[in-house]
Amino acid sequence: MNENPIKFALLVAFGIGFGGASAEPAEIDLTMIDYKFVPDRLSFQHGVHYRLRLVNKGRQTHEFTAPVFFASAKIDNPNLLNREHTEILMQPGETKDLFLTPRCARNLRLRPRLVRNGGRDHRSVMRKAVPHG
Numbered sequence: 004m005n006e007n008p009i010k011f012a013l014l015v016a017f018g019i020g021f022g023g024a025s026a027e028p029a030e031i032d033l034t035m036i037d038y039k040f041v042p043d044r045l046s047f048q049h050g051v052h053y054r055l056r057l058v059n060k061g062r063q064t065h066e067f068t069a070p071v072f073f074a075s076a077k078i079d080n081p082n083l084l085n086r087e088h089t090e091i092l093m094q095p096g097e098t099k100d101l102f103l104t105p106r107c108a109r110n111l112r113l114r115p116r117l118v119r120n121g122g123r124d125h126r127s128v129m130r131k132a133v134p135h136g
Contacts, residue, residue, distance in 0.1 A: 028054040028102060033113070035093060037061035040113040047076075047105045055101045059093040067091040072111060076103040 029051055034041045035058065047053060059065050070089035078084070079102035083091050091099060 026052070028052040030054050030056065032056045032058065033067075035059045035061055035065045035067075037063050038115050040115065043113045045111040045113065047109045047111075049105055049108045052104045053102070055103065056098065057091060057093055057101065058098045059095055062095050064095065065093040067093060069111065072105075072109055075107055075109070076105045078103045 031045060031047075031053055033045065033055065038061075045055075057067055068090040070087075073084060073088050078088075080100075081088060083099055083101055085092065091101065093099065
């Protein structure tokens, strides 16, 4: 009977040391090139941890705007988002990694949208978040 607590402690230690490590996040890359997004569709599965790498290779500022998607995901680094948690501002040449876990499956269609801001034009991303069928 006295060895049961010892066996339990060893099993817990083994689980923490080897089985407790979290898996690496699934990686998705999105490249913004002025008026084009590669790829133009993204799919996310429920409960899967992702690293979404945003890369702006264009000459224009982009706003990665996806309020419904961001609100429906657990975001590990919300400091990348604006104050309202609706978008990520991407300057030309900038790369940002967003770590998130969707609370429901999502497909995102990406398309450019011209935004006028103080007389200056710049491109933005407008997403349509559509639940998986």
